[in-house]
Structure formats: C-alpha cells, structure tokens
Amino acid sequence: MTWVSPLTGLILAAAVIPPLILLYFLKLRRRTQPIACTLLWKKSIEDLQANAPFQKLRRNILLLLQLLALILLILSVMQPQVQAGQQTGGKTVIIIDNSASMSATDGPDGMTRLEQAKQLAKQRVEAMYRGGLFSRSPGETMVIAFSDRAEIYSRFSSARQQLLAAIDRIQPTHGETRIAEALQLSRAYTTNVVDIMGEARPTGEPAHIELFSDGNITDLDDQVLRPGESMTFHALGTDDADNVAINAISVERPFDRPTAVAVFVSLLNFNQREVRCDVQLSVDGTARGIREVQIQPARLDPATGELLPGRNNVAFAPFEQPRGAVIEVANLRQDALMADNVAQLVVPPPRQLNVALVRSNYRILEAALDPEGMRLQRLDVITLERFEELAAENALDQYDVVVFDNRAPTSLPPGRYLSFGATPPVEGLNEYGQGGTQLILTTRHEHPVMQNVMLDDLRIAEMTLLQPGDDVQVLVEATGGPAMIAVSRGSFHLIHVTFDPLASSWPFKRSFINFIYNAIEHLGHIGEAVTSEGLRPGEVLTARLPASAQDIELLTPDGTTHRLTPADPSQLSWGPLRLSGPHLLRWTEPGVTGSRRQSRAYAVNLLSETEGNLAVAESIDIGQDSVTGTRADASTHTPLWPWAIALCLGLLMVEWWVYHRKAYF
Amino acid sequence: MASFGTTTTPKPKRVDELIDSKLMAKLDQVDVMSRKIFSGKLQGERRSKKRGMSVEFADYRHYVHGDDLRFVDWNIYARLDKLFIKMFLEEEDLSLIIALDTSSSMDWGNPNKLVFCQRLAMALGYIGLVNHNRVSLYAFSDGGLRPLPNLRGMRRTQEMGSWLLNQQTGGASNFDDAMRGIALTRQGKGVMVVLSDFLYKEGYEKGLRYLSGGGYDTFCMQVLAPEEIDPGKAGLSGDLRLTDIEDDDVAEVTVSAGLLRRYKENLDAYCGKLREFCVRRGMMHLTIDTATDLNVLLLDYLRKRGLLR
Numbered sequence: 001m002t003w004v005s006p007l008t009g010l011i012l013a014a015a016v017i018p019p020l021i022l023l024y025f026l027k028l029r030r031r032t033q034p035i036a037c038t039l040l041w042k043k044s045i046e047d048l049q050a051n052a053p054f055q056k057l058r059r060n061i062l063l064l065l066q067l068l069a070l071i072l073l074i075l076s077v078m079q080p081q082v083q084a085g086q087q088t089g090g091k092t093v094i095i096i097d098n099s100a101s102m103s104a105t106d107g108p109d110g111m112t113r114l115e116q117a118k119q120l121a122k123q124r125v126e127a128m129y130r131g132g133l134f135s136r137s138p139g140e141t142m143v144i145a146f147s148d149r150a151e152i153y154s155r156f157s158s159a160r161q162q163l164l165a166a167i168d169r170i171q172p173t174h175g176e177t178r179i180a181e182a183l184q185l186s187r188a189y190t191t192n193v194v195d196i197m198g199e200a201r202p203t204g205e206p207a208h209i210e211l212f213s214d215g216n217i218t219d220l221d222d223q224v225l226r227p228g229e230s231m232t233f234h235a236l237g238t239d240d241a242d243n244v245a246i247n248a249i250s251v252e253r254p255f256d257r258p259t260a261v262a263v264f265v266s267l268l269n270f271n272q273r274e275v276r277c278d279v280q281l282s283v284d285g286t287a288r289g290i291r292e293v294q295i296q297p298a299r300l301d302p303a304t305g306e307l308l309p310g311r312n313n314v315a316f317a318p319f320e321q322p323r324g325a326v327i328e329v330a331n332l333r334q335d336a337l338m339a340d341n342v343a344q345l346v347v348p349p350p351r352q353l354n355v356a357l358v359r360s361n362y363r364i365l366e367a368a369l370d371p372e373g374m375r376l377q378r379l380d381v382i383t384l385e386r387f388e389e390l391a392a393e394n395a396l397d398q399y400d401v402v403v404f405d406n407r408a409p410t411s412l413p414p415g416r417y418l419s420f421g422a423t424p425p426v427e428g429l430n431e432y433g434q435g436g437t438q439l440i441l442t443t444r445h446e447h448p449v450m451q452n453v454m455l456d457d458l459r460i461a462e463m464t465l466l467q468p469g470d471d472v473q474v475l476v477e478a479t480g481g482p483a484m485i486a487v488s489r490g491s492f493h494l495i496h497v498t499f500d501p502l503a504s505s506w507p508f509k510r511s512f513i514n515f516i517y518n519a520i521e522h523l524g525h526i527g528e529a530v531t532s533e534g535l536r537p538g539e540v541l542t543a544r545l546p547a548s549a550q551d552i553e554l555l556t557p558d559g560t561t562h563r564l565t566p567a568d569p570s571q572l573s574w575g576p577l578r579l580s581g582p583h584l585l586r587w588t589e590p591g592v593t594g595s596r597r598q599s600r601a602y603a604v605n606l607l608s609e610t611e612g613n614l615a616v617a618e619s620i621d622i623g624q625d626s627v628t629g630t631r632a633d634a635s636t637h638t639p640l641w642p643w644a645i646a647l648c649l650g651l652l653m654v655e656w657w658v659y660h661r662k663a664y665f
Numbered sequence: 666m667a668s669f670g671t672t673t674t675p676k677p678k679r680v681d682e683l684i685d686s687k688l689m690a691k692l693d694q695v696d697v698m699s700r701k702i703f704s705g706k707l708q709g710e711r712r713s714k715k716r717g718m719s720v721e722f723a724d725y726r727h728y729v730h731g732d733d734l735r736f737v738d739w740n741i742y743a744r745l746d747k748l749f750i751k752m753f754l755e756e757e758d759l760s761l762i763i764a765l766d767t768s769s770s771m772d773w774g775n776p777n778k779l780v781f782c783q784r785l786a787m788a789l790g791y792i793g794l795v796n797h798n799r800v801s802l803y804a805f806s807d808g809g810l811r812p813l814p815n816l817r818g819m820r821r822t823q824e825m826g827s828w829l830l831n832q833q834t835g836g837a838s839n840f841d842d843a844m845r846g847i848a849l850t851r852q853g854k855g856v857m858v859v860l861s862d863f864l865y866k867e868g869y870e871k872g873l874r875y876l877s878g879g880g881y882d883t884f885c886m887q888v889l890a891p892e893e894i895d896p897g898k899a900g901l902s903g904d905l906r907l908t909d910i911e912d913d914d915v916a917e918v919t920v921s922a923g924l925l926r927r928y929k930e931n932l933d934a935y936c937g938k939l940r941e942f943c944v945r946r947g948m949m950h951l952t953i954d955t956a957t958d959l960n961v962l963l964l965d966y967l968r969k970r971g972l973l974r
Contacts, residue, residue: 034908036770037864
C-alpha cells in the first residue's frame, strides 16, 4: 500500500484529533430536563460510579466511534492505494502520443516522453491483467499511437503479451499532435456497426480511454467525448523543459547571382528566459559558418494564457554554390527536443532548361527565347511536323518545356507546354468564335507566372473566344473572355495565351518578356522535389523519376531502407513521412546511365511551433469535459479512499444508532 | 425529549370532570372497609363496641358519681330505689381520612400524579359520603396542612370536589409535619388513606410512625407516573441535566441502558423498603401507576387489597 499525500493526513490528524479528545474531557453541554425527584437518579449515578470502575471508558464508546470515523477520514485524505488490477471490466483504449514533442528528453535519466509513456502504458497493462484483491475481469484493451495520423498497434485483445509487444513497437514520429483520427479508430471498434437492417448500432459499452500525452493537442477543440465514454489523461513531461527550435528555413539563389545561395533561418525560444545559441550552417556536411544568436524569452499572453515564444531571425550571407547541395542549419545548443534543432534543405543545382519552340512564320518568340538571355540550356526551334514525329517516338522527355507559337498539334501527350494563339487540342478549351478588340479586366497576380507582369495597358486586336472547363484556371480575363489560362492535370501542364502576340501591343511591353521567363521557369521546374520549400513530417513525398527508373529505394533518417515499386516512376509518391531529416531516394536507370545508381535528396523538417512548445498541459478540455492530467502512475493503483469514506459513513451511522439507542454495550 | 414528564392532558376544572356519573353509580355499591375495627356492615351505620348515646339499649350499670343524670333510668329508681344508668349501643360512623400530597413533585407526569390523586380522593371520599361515613380531607405541602374535616352525607360531595379542585401544588411535601398534624387532630378511629409519591429526600419513616400509633387503618398509596416507573420506555435519553422541580436539585446523567437498569433496581428497592416499613407497622402499601384505569383500581384492585368492599 502506498500513500499519495501522507503529510497532509498527518497534519490534519494533528489538527483535529487532540481537539476532539479535549472536547470529551470538557464538560458536556447537557440538556436540562425537569423531573419530579432526583432522589433515585442520584442514587443510581452513585451506584454506577461505585460499581463500574471502567464506566467512563465504556460510556465513551461514542468517543471511540468518532475517533475511528475521524481516523478513516484522515486516511482517505492521505489517499491510500494498493497495487491492483483495473476496477471495471469493459473496453479500454490506450492512446499513446508519439508526436514530435514526445521525443523531448526531459524524463528521468534522459528518457524521452514517449519512452515514459510506453513504460507507463505497459505498467498499466501489467496492472490490468495481473489480477489482485480488488480486481475484476479487466476486459479488452486496444493500443493506438497517434501524431498527425493514428495507427492501430493492437486491436481489442485481452492477451497481455500481445498488448505489451504492441506498445513496444510504437516508434517516435516527428508529426504534429492530432487526436481526431485516434478517437475515430477507437470508436470504430466499439460503435456504429451497421447491422443487417442497415442501422448503425453500438456493439457494446463505450470504451474507457487512457491517453498518454503531454497534452499539446492541436485539434482538441473539435473533439467531444461521446456519452458513456470516459478518459484518463496521463500527463507526461516537465513544465520547465528547455527548448529552442528552428521554426523556418529558406534558401534562395539571388537573381543576379544564380550560382550563389543565401540562407535564412527563424528561431523560436520557448524558455521563459533569454537564451544565446550558436547556429551552424553546413553544406553537404561541411560547416560553412557559425552565428551566435540571442533570443528574447517567451512570455505568456495575458489574454489567452498561451505561451508566445521569443523569436529571432538569422541570415547567412550569400555564398557560391554552383552545384546542388544539402544545406543544413543546426542549433548547437543542447535542449530537450533535438528534432527541431536541425533543418535541412536540398538545393538543386541551378538547372538550365531545354526548350523546344514549334515555330510559326514569325520570329518574335524565337527572339524572346534567346538561350543566353533566358539562361536556357538549349533552344530547339522545330516545326509542327517534327513535334508530331517526336511525340510519336515518345521522345519529348528531352524537353522541359515545349512552346507553340500559334501552332496547334493534333494531340498533346503528357508534358509541359506554353502556347500562344492557336488553341491546343485540350479538353476544357472550347472555342466559340473570334473576338475583336479586347481590354484586360482582371489578372491573377498571385500566380507565379504573373509575377511582375503588368497588363493594364495591353491592347488586343483579335482574340480567340474560349469557354473554359471546370478545371481550367483563368489567369487573365479580357472583355471577351479568358485571355490567359492554365491547365494542370497530373503530369500534363499547359499555359495558353488565347491571342497571337503579334495581334496585340504585348511584344513591345516589358511584361511580355517577364511572362515568358516566368512561364518557362514555372513549367520547367514543376514537380521538382525541393526548391526552397522543404517537406514536413506527415506529408507525402512525391518525385518525378524517369519512366525507366528501376530498383528504387528510399533511405529514411533512422537508417531504414524502404524498397519502392511504383507503377509509374514518373509519379512516385511515398508517405506519410514519419521523421524529420534528410531522405535519400535512389534508383538505377538502365541504358541511360550505364546502371549507375542515381540519387536525389529530400529534406524533411519539423518546423512546428506547436510541437516545439514543450509545456505540459495540466488538463485537457475535450468538448465540455475537462480531464485533469495525472502525473504519477496512478493508473496502476487502486485508490482505497472511497472504501475509507464508506467505512467512515458506516461508523457514523453506528455512532448515531448507539447514541439514540442509549449505547447498548 | 422535551415532552418527557410533561402533562399533556388538560387538568379537570369541574367536579364532574373529577368523577363521572357512571363511576359514581358504580361506587354507590361500594363501601370503605376497615380491617382493624369493624367487621360487618349495617346499612348506613356501624355498630360500635363502645356504649354511648343511641336508641338501641345495651345494658344497665350502677350510677357513679359524675355520670350524666339524663341517662339515669328513673323507672328503675322508683321501683328499686337505686340509680342505674341506661347504656345504649352507640352507633358510630366510620371516619375516613384522606391525606393528599400537594407538593410540586406531584404536579408531574403524564398522566399527572396530582390529577390522578384528586380523582382517587374524590372517588374514595364519595364512597365515604355515600355510606354516611365521616370524611375528612387533608392537603399537605410545605405551605402547611389544609384540612376539610368532617364531611358527612352525599350533599357534601360538591363541596369536597370543589375543595379538591382548589388545591394548588407548590414546594416540598413536608411529610413529617403533615402526618404529625393529622395524627394530633384525629378523632376516633377509622381508615386513613395517604396519597403521595413517597419520594421524600428527608425520608418517610418519621411521618409514617405518627400514623402507626393505633386507631387508624392506614393505606399508603404510592402514586407514580409511568415516566418514573420506566423512564427509558417513556423516551428519556441523551446527556441530561435532571432538575428536581421541588428544590432545583441537579443530577447530571448520561442516559444509558446501565443507568436505566440501575434506576429501576433502585426504584424497586425503594418501593420494597417502603412496603416492608408499612407492613411491619400494620399499614397497607400500594404502588399505583397513574396510567392505571380508575375503574379497575377502585372496583377490582382496591377491593382485593381490602380497602373497599
């Protein structure tokens, strides 16, 4: 038996027991009762006192009963517990949070929160299935782990070893904490089973949920406990866990120096004190520079009570990096959560594009697509017939973008196209005539192609009128309808200008060159793994590998190699990503590279403000229920205080009975 | 128990509330009997051993100096020239004395002890008056002895009832002085009934000794309320400060089964001792519960015990 708060009980005992005994030593406040004659009563009292030496003690049975009741109350305040199994049968769902914040190493002996959670959960299972004096049938238990996705590790089972093994299998992830899916999964096995009449009905009583988490759950507001459901929240971690996180990383190649790289990092301080830390920049594993950063302390928002972390940004001066590289920024300061101390980005080499121009009789586009001015690898000017031949030979892969200058092929295979004038044969582009003079009405400036493209003074003499389909994005709307549209369907991407530039004032505008540059860059780099934005845990990795790629495998940061067999290597996807850090995709391409293995790196960064905050929630509000967290491993004990309270009530009833039945002793 | 011992029934205010006509009709057939002096009954009168003035001749005797000349038989003197005194069988009525304790302790209990005693005294007195006995009543408390002597005949019934109703309780009983006073003023012989609870802290022995001198056939009727006979059953419980309503004496008790048992033992012993004291002196002792029905008491119980016939 253990005691949760023995000191409180002892203080209480010292405070109340002596006064009670003192009160009994003091004279009783007696009720006055007139009687005819005290003669016989006095004689009786004298007799009793004379004949019963222990009369005082015997008369004080009430005192004894009251003392016993008081002691039981004090015992209940001290909260005795015994090691015992679960009190109730039924179903229990053990939900363990394995999100990024659970990797914080603020447990005893440097244990992570997840390791603590697993240990506690195993103790819980041991306690439930061990049996004991106060235990009954423990029922069945299910094990679910969740971060931004939930995964069932064990369905409802009463096999202790199976449950323990399932808990052992839970691995940390670097995802965010979202419990909705976990709750849905747990309910899927207890409720809403459709019977033969087609009506949903519960399959049994609602489950009791044992949640092991640090309580930083982002989607709690949307959740409610269903009627009959109950929850025990085991809060893990300490409030003073030290953490400084890299919140954002960005890499850019300056426009004027395409071979150089500039790195920007944002850091968050979740400690309520100012910190200094060294931030190291590495390129392909080689340190290139260290900057010392001072970050303001976090403070509590007085309005919401939320922790507002201190912020600081670091910019590393541009440096020459003509090749592709893995840029890594590391916060060298040791803290509880290491996963958010490193952020990487894979910077591709400043790849130059191969462009084919299906020309017309005019050379205006050929002039605009000057390979030197546009920084193109190659510009092939081909005829429409040559394009048709290449398409038939399936040899269009050599071009990143094909530009049609007022030419329309008979069909467009998957690829990336920029076309002017003649309407390409694409579903969703329905011609219905020719329009006269046009003015520009609206422009979608947020589209990457429309950056720095000002069309206000554009005049169009003639334009093909189009009725766009549902999935056609209109970039520029003229008085007669869409003037520029974008179509994106899987691996088919098209940007189409519905008028011939020669039939407008556009070739004389700066926006014409800007538009062509933007469109070529945008289409040419679509689907490339990383430009300046990294992936995040929980997202899906997508890659466009050559169609002939074979023997594809992915190396994750924990050293595991996953063999991938996609149906179409040009549309490869894998996920969700579980861990942050560099992921390496490797493949061979027979014939082309002489079976040499090729690889491509992908950076996955935590970059989450929610997960970086390691403060432990004292309680969680789920719907209208507030579940207070238990820090101790209380779930492995059966509290005895309800028994003490019940005994105390029983004693009080006996005391009342004795008092009114004139103390039959 | 706030109502413990408190009288809840209203006290009688009229004579017919003391004794109803049905009981009176039944009592018409009953007479007071003395075990000591008289035996046999003449209707309305009693034959006495003592010769005296009467119409019934008993004997002659010689005249001696000092005899009343009115009883000289002059015819005998004329014939024999000797003075003879005619002696008649004196008709002597029974003297019934009822002594009523009106101390404060009597005005307690449910049913009330005093009211019970008033009714009993009224009934006994009525029997006496119906049978042409000389009925005397005495009320005693520390206020002194209040007599209503020598009532005779049914016409005095109303007067006796009014006197009984007018008796107020107060103070201690002062039993010794009262008994002494009654003994000193007694006339002739007869039956004496003492109605009291006999719970005297100063003791009853001295007072009763005055009555045991002779002449009286004494009945000590110890009237106790149910609350005195079995206080536990009557609801006495808790930690109490018992206050004597006569002298404000206090006894602090915690009522328990043991205490109640001890009280009963003491009560039994007290009553037993009183009974033994009375028996040794030729007196009759009766313990009467005020819850006892008066009809049963008069027509059954007191007949069996020899007070009535």
